[in-house]
Amino acid sequence: MIKVGIVGGTGYTGVELLRLLACHPEVSLQVITSRAEAGLPVSDMYPNLRGHVDLNFSEPDIDALAQCDVVFFATPHTVAMATVPELLQRGVRVIDLSADFRVKDIALWERWYDVKHTCPELVTDAVYGLPEVNRAKIRDAQLIAVPGCYPTAVQLGFLPLLEAGVVSKDGLIADAKSGTSGAGRKAALGTLLTEASENMKAYAVAGHRHLPEISEGLNHIAGQTVDFTFVPHLTPMIRGIHATLYSTLNRDVDLQTLFEQRFADEPFVDVMPVGSHPETRSVRGANVCRIAVHRPQNGNTVVVLSVIDNLVKGASGQAIQNMNIMFGLNERLGINTIATLP
Ligand SMILES: NC(=O)C1=CN([C@@H]2O[C@H](COP(=O)(O)OP(=O)(O)OC[C@H]3O[C@@H](n4cnc5c(N)ncnc54)[C@H](OP(=O)(O)O)[C@@H]3O)[C@@H](O)[C@H]2O)C=CC1
Numbered sequence: 001m002i003k004v005g006i007v008g009g010t011g012y013t014g015v016e017l018l019r020l021l022a023c024h025p026e027v028s029l030q031v032i033t034s035r036a037e038a039g040l041p042v043s044d045m046y047p048n049l050r051g052h053v054d055l056n057f058s059e060p061d062i063d064a065l066a067q068c069d070v071v072f073f074a075t076p077h078t079v080a081m082a083t084v085p086e087l088l089q090r091g092v093r094v095i096d097l098s099a100d101f102r103v104k105d106i107a108l109w110e111r112w113y114d115v116k117h118t119c120p121e122l123v124t125d126a127v128y129g130l131p132e133v134n135r136a137k138i139r140d141a142q143l144i145a146v147p148g149c150y151p152t153a154v155q156l157g158f159l160p161l162l163e164a165g166v167v168s169k170d171g172l173i174a175d176a177k178s179g180t181s182g183a184g185r186k187a188a189l190g191t192l193l194t195e196a197s198e199n200m201k202a203y204a205v206a207g208h209r210h211l212p213e214i215s216e217g218l219n220h221i222a223g224q225t226v227d228f229t230f231v232p233h234l235t236p237m238i239r240g241i242h243a244t245l246y247s248t249l250n251r252d253v254d255l256q257t258l259f260e261q262r263f264a265d266e267p268f269v270d271v272m273p274v275g276s277h278p279e280t281r282s283v284r285g286a287n288v289c290r291i292a293v294h295r296p297q298n299g300n301t302v303v304v305l306s307v308i309d310n311l312v313k314g315a316s317g318q319a320i321q322n323m324n325i326m327f328g329l330n331e332r333l334g335i336n337t338i339a340t341l342p
């Protein structure tokens, strides 16, 4: 059994890790931390875990975490980078759901996160945990930076087009909508029921902290610098991201075949039939990115529709997919669940 620790077990990604890992046949949960809830049985806080998780939350303690084979960080940015160097030194593998190790350009990361990085040398070694791009590197990785939720939906949607070089590198646009759980569990005015329901709005149009992460990923996939615009929106749903992606064809190509072939061996990317409109509820609770590709009026504009559950393929499910690859397990183990519909 793989001995697993989770730092930040009370947040939305933390409890989603617990929901999935509790049923994982190769995992033994050892440590689940929360400073605020230390001592409390996990299932007192999350009754859905009653009968499945019988641990108590504990204060983060490096010696206890060092007993694990792998530690997940489901913590706000800058928490992981304080502890990860020592855990790695002590032979523990780390899967970080925050942005601490996602962006290779440290100066750029420091500008967006407004803080000095305390272990930039580890960012170089960290593997960006998007299995559809980096599966081979993930196998041997000691440190995984799990992609953000918007970055997962956007990069997977553009992936076949940029790899094949069939769209212009200029004018890539992502118009993306997120549910409120993307903002985390902390109390915030914008995610109150009365503020977020019966309402929809764009935010961070001038620049979002996911912009450097997505741009770096798209540049890597394209093998050159792309010109990319990202506009996130908050929508009145709890889970889900719907990304509508625009680009311009530079040659004639059978888009459906291109997408189907690129993702043919991917266990968690579903290319839908021609003319489809994927819905966020079709991936709710599931580790799936469901994609449809369109070419309206047979013109030169490609429209890709990409949906994920921000807490699953956009965070905790993808983190476990990385763990399965790192430990040589069947990639689907523990995360092959079907979405709840309706
Ligand atoms: N929500 C989403 O859809 C997604 C989130 N992410 C990322 O995952 C991470 C977690 O997100 P989310 O679950 O939403 O966050 P939450 O704010 O809901 O939860 C944060 C957790 O971290 C713990 N924590 C906070 N500060 C510290 C600290 N200094 N030391 C140790 N533990 C700490 C908290 O417990 P306590 O304070 O009691 O210790 C809590 O359990 C973030 O980096 C987020 O950006 C990534 C993709 C999607």
Ligand SMILES: CC(=O)N[C@@H](CCC(=O)OP(=O)(O)O)C(=O)O
Pocket: 097, 098, 099, 147, 148, 149, 150, 178, 179, 180, 181, 182, 183, 184, 210, 232, 234
């Ligand atoms: C709706 C909402 O607020 N979403 C968050 C993004 C999700 C997230 O937690 O960011 P990471 O993927 O970087 O960890 C935001 O816009 O900041």
